[in-house]
Structures are given as structure tokens and as C-alpha cells.
Amino acid sequence: MAERVTIKPYTGPAGGWGSARSLTEILLREQIPLSGAAMLMHQNKADGFMCVSCAWAKPDKPAVFEYCENGAKATAWEVTRKRVTADFFARHTVTELEGWRDYDLEEEGRLTEPMRWDAASDRYLPVSWQTAFDEIGAELKALDPTSAVFYASGRASLEASYMYGLLARLHGSNNLPDSSNMCHESTSVALPESIGSPVGTVLLKDFEQTDCILFFGQNPGSNAPRMLHPLQEASRRGVPIITFNPFRERGLESFTNPQAPLEMLTRSETRISSQYLQVKAGGDLGALYGLCKALLEADEAARRDDGAPLVDAAFIAEHTRGFEAFAASVRGTSWDEIERRSGLTRTALAQAARTYGRARSAMGVYGMGLTQHRMGVETVQVLVNLLLLRGNIGRPGAGICPVRGHSNVQGQRTVGITEKPELVPSDKLKALYGFEPPQEKGLNTVEACEGILDGSVRAFVALGGNFIRAVPETVLMEAAWRKLRLTVQVSTKLNRNHVIHGEIAYILPCLGRIEIDAQPGGRQAVTMEDSTACIHGSKGYAEPASRHLLSEPRIVAGIAKATLAPNPRIDWDRWAGDYASVRDAIEATYPSEFKDFNARMWQPGGFRRPIPAAGRVWRTPSGKAHFVTPRGLSADPDTEQADPEVMRLITMRSNDQFNTTIYGYDDRFRGVKGTRMVLFMNRRDIERLGLRDAQTVDLVGAADDGVERRVAGFRVVAYDVPEGCIGGYYPECNPLIPLWHHAERSKVPAAKSVPVRIRAG
Structure with a gap:
């Protein structure tokens, strides 16, 4: 059924009554108006469950309603009363389901029992858990271990993730890509070189002590709405918030706290950004150079x-290396080039630099607007350079703050979900489990896609996620995916990865995080790590959607037992029945990060694992923080084209989605x-290209590589975005992104500046 389409400017705040109405609507739609509202009272509480949406930190003293609009949508989506049973699959062939929209697939509800695709009928048929495990194990044992990929989406608990990583390595490979490869891998490459830590240094309490916030390429109104609360409090204290974003996002302009009765009744709004700089797509590197140049x-x-110096020479001398080379590069870069690259004026950048220079403590907050570019690694490093110039790492109210997406994507990396063997304590794994962990580098997300395309990858096991919908090069990837020998999806809901499948395909439905997890060892709890490296306990309160569901640890254990030779040092059943024993194993493997793990997991606000850079201990080869000098200011060389018809496409989310999960069409x-x-287009570009508002157009990839990429049926909308830049939704625009169009050093898809042409439909 087609929705009625209306498009008109929105001038209200983020949050407010719109948020309240949206929450009410989804609770009614998912048939849980009372039970869903009651469940939300446990969300992000000390003895409750961690939000299944984003990874933003939860405070040690939570509010009565410690959830946001999108977090509430994620909860309603998971505890819905709707069910996908064997009868549903009996009524629909998989070929028919391929024609359904992503929203319609997930909106059918929770998966209820294990299923196996039957080629003769083109339907998923029920299968027993043990049969599924045995058959999956037989297929994996028949393949070269390096041809199997074990993907993790970023939502699985630390316990399930640790078991999953061990399963892959015992099987014989480091093919453990995850959703971090698609978003913050640029951070994971940049920060260790700069400050010796792969994660940020900021804690939630730093927002209470900061004097300035520099905000790059992140939209909290849609992607991490709970973050608006500390931003609102900072703004009310008079803290300048300087935003760099191509789009003027309402969550970065104005906010009404929907949990504050007086604000709701009076419809009062809090200004968020004190200065808003609409940098052009790929222009952040130039903007950062401009800030550094103005400061110097x-x-x-x-x-x-x-006068009072603005550069902290004492800090630089004691704690850093590389300053002179970087400073020389900045001084040698003309303002003309900085303005051309960034799309911003010298005056605006100088004003921002003055504000930053007056602040005693400042932090740099950023999202995928920095990381998803060809030079994403270098862009993050220059943001670090800007902070180092004034000693703004390693003191209260200051630091670097990458905002992660999935609710445990950072934690998964901490406990071994990585394709990089050097990040895993192989000596500990060998001592604990008596095997030689593989030392060959595994496949990251882009490399896994390349292996699927060339046929070297034969099996794909997914612990959550919707991989085929999340990755670039959609058309080629879907065709190649069907040639995989084995695809296994551990899931809560139906999605594109179930209907685009391999020759042998299984759906293994799991308990959701919000559901009661009753095991032989009693009711279980799990843990996850937030964006600030704090570890939290989480336990479910909802009745399971089906008596046939298994927990993620139980499913991982089942696959492991069917695939691997018995190991007297690993009791998979014990781990699956008592997660405290898994936490003991995590602590034994990572003793400094998880000391007294079980005893501390319910600490209010979480316990923070050690981040040396937060204490000005730099775990780099030199023992110092490094100013890294990039080789140029072009964050996306592929879009530096003379053709005026080539536009820079920015892919983004709506406020009615989380990653590939679409909650609605608004x-x-x-x-x-x-x-x-x-x-979304600048009105001058619409006129320049001979288009009109509301016209239907197609987007065509501008890459000259012999591959035709086209997505049809876009409606032109005049919007406040820099000239030469356009915006469209993810994942609908993914077919336009070449697989090779990724960050050069991290291989994160460069989805924030994709060269395309517009063609009249």
C-alpha cells in the first residue's frame, strides 16, 4: 500500500511533541501500548537492559525516562507482538519475498523457529536446532577455513562476541569483519597512530566540565538523541558548540526535551549550535586545516x-612529536586552497578558531561524516592535531569523542571481533585453550565483499545484521551472494539477507536482548561497552517471542560443537548455560581491561576499561602523541572532477530508521x-541543471570503471545544502557506491561523498 507523500519544511525543534507522538504511534503499531511503555521504564537503568539501538553512554544517575525516541522505537520493534511463524513461510516463496520492501519484511514481526531454505519449493521450512547445527558444521568442515566469513553486526553481547571470535579462530581464520569496518574503522586506524588508543578519551562527565565543543559530521537528533541532553545542558551553561555539517540538522539547531514537562507545556526550545558551518562534502579536512592555521x-x-599564547607549547614539547612538520604544512597551505576545499570562508573559520582558542578545555565530537571518506583516517588525525595544539586530551572537559553506532560495536572489537591478528592476545588464547591462533590477516568488510565477488569466499555466517543491504555495490553483491555455498543468519527479524541467500541457507532465530534469558545456570545477564569505553550489565524483562528461540551464546555454542574437534579446555555447554563463566574467560584473556569483571558489571554508569591516552599515557612506538601530517587536503580525490554535472552524494539516515532498520517512511x-x-539539493543546483522541485530523477554513478550504477525514482527536494552536494537515504543509495570507493587506509566505504550524475526520469 503506497503512502501519501507530502514534503514541507520543518522548523520545529528536535524532541518535543513530535517525539512524543512518534513514540505513541510505534507502540500502537507494534500492538504493545501498555507493555511496551512499561518495558521502557527498564531501558538504560542500572538493573535494566541496555538500549538495542545506539551506543551512547548511560549516566550513573539515570532519568526516570532514560530513553530517546529512536531507542524507544528499537525497543518496540523488538518486543512487538507480531510473529513470523512457519505458516508465514508456507504462504510465501522466497522469490515473492524478494519483491517486498525492507520495512515490510521486518514489520512482519519476530522470527519464531529455525528454518532452512528448500530449493524445490523455494520456501523456508522448519528444521530442528540440532539438525541445523549438524548440517552447518558439516558444511564448514568441508570448506577451507579461510573461505568462511564470520560477520558480527555490532549488537551482540560481549559474551556472545567472545565465543564467536574464538569459534572462528579455532576453525582456522581471522575472517571476522563487523559493522565497525563500515563506519568507525577509520577511527580504529587513526587514533592508535595519533594517541596510542583505538577509542575516544571522553567520558559523559566531561560534557559537564567542557568549555567548548567542536562537532563534526554527526546528527544526534536522528542517530543518538540521548546525546542531546548533555548538549542542551552545555548550551545552557553558555558553552559554545561549533558544528561542521553540510546539512542543517534540527537536532544540532534546536531541542525541546520531551521528558521536561515545563518545556513541553511552554514549547520552549534550547539553541544547540552557537556557530553552524555548512562544510561541503569531503571538506572537513580543509576546514580543520583552516582552524589550525587561524589558531597558529x-x-x-x-x-x-x-599576549596570552593560544598554542600550548609546554604540552607539545613534553607530550608530542611531529609538531614542526605539521605546523609547516599548515603555514604553507594558502587560505584560498582552504576555502576552496572546505567550502567555508576564512572569516567563519577564524571566528571558530577564536572561540576554540579562548576555551580552557574543549572536546572534538565526530561521527561518520569524518570517517566515511577516502581520506577518513587522515581527517580524524587532523582533528586530533587541533586538540593537541592546546593540550586538549587528557584533562577534564577535553578529549576526542567518536560517536559509535551499534550498541556494542566498540565492545565486540575489545573482546576479539577483528580481522587483525595483532589486536588479539594470541599468547593468552594459546595458553588458555591449547591451540595456535591463526596469524594471517583476515578479511574486513570490503575484502569479504571482494571475496564473495571473486568466489574465494564460500560461506557467510552472520551474528545479526543485514549485511547484503548495508554494503556498497548492491547489484553485483546480490548476484554474487546467490553463489555462496552456505549462508547462516542469526536474527530476530526477517530482512533482506534472508531472501537473498546462498545455495544452502539457514535462519537461526535468537532471543533479543530485552527478553528473559533463562538457562540451566539461572536467569542470565549480558554486558556491552558504550562509546565511552564503559562496560554495563544488561538483563531482559520481556517474555521470549517464542519457546523455540535460543540465546546467541547457545547458538554460537551449538555451531562450535558441530564444527570443531572437542577441546578439553572449552566447555561450550557450560558457557552457554552460565554467562558468568564466559566473563571469567574474558577476564583471563584481557586481565587489565576486565579486572573483577563479574563483580563490577552492575556498577552505576558502568566501569571504564583503561584508556591510557585519557591519562596522557601514549601507547605509541615513541611514547608520545603524534601530530600526523596528511599528504593533501582532498578528502575524496574521486569527487575532484572538472565536470560541473558530477555531484557529491552524501548518504544519510532519516529519523525513522536505525542503520538498515526502517521504522517508517517519514x-x-x-x-x-x-x-x-x-x-535533497541546493536550489541553485536545481536551476543550474535544468531541473525543478518535485521532479522525478535517476542517480547514475559517475565512476569510470565500466560498471553501470543507477538508482531510479528520486524526487527532487530543494534543501539547505552546499552547492555541488546532494543527499539521499542509506541504504537506498548503496547501489551507487563502488566497492573500491573506500577510505584508503581503513577500507571504510566512502559513503559521505559519492560521485554521481543526475538524469531526468
């Missing part, structure tokens, strides 16, 4: 006039209702 120039002028903050096939 102001510092030199102050020293000449015997984007309240951008004034869109009833569709996701929209193309």
Missing part, C-alpha cells in the same frame, strides 16, 4: 604582542512524509 596565526600574533526533521526516495 593568532598565537604568533599574541606572542608578538606579549523523516520529520527534514519535512518528508510517506517516502524515502528523495534527493
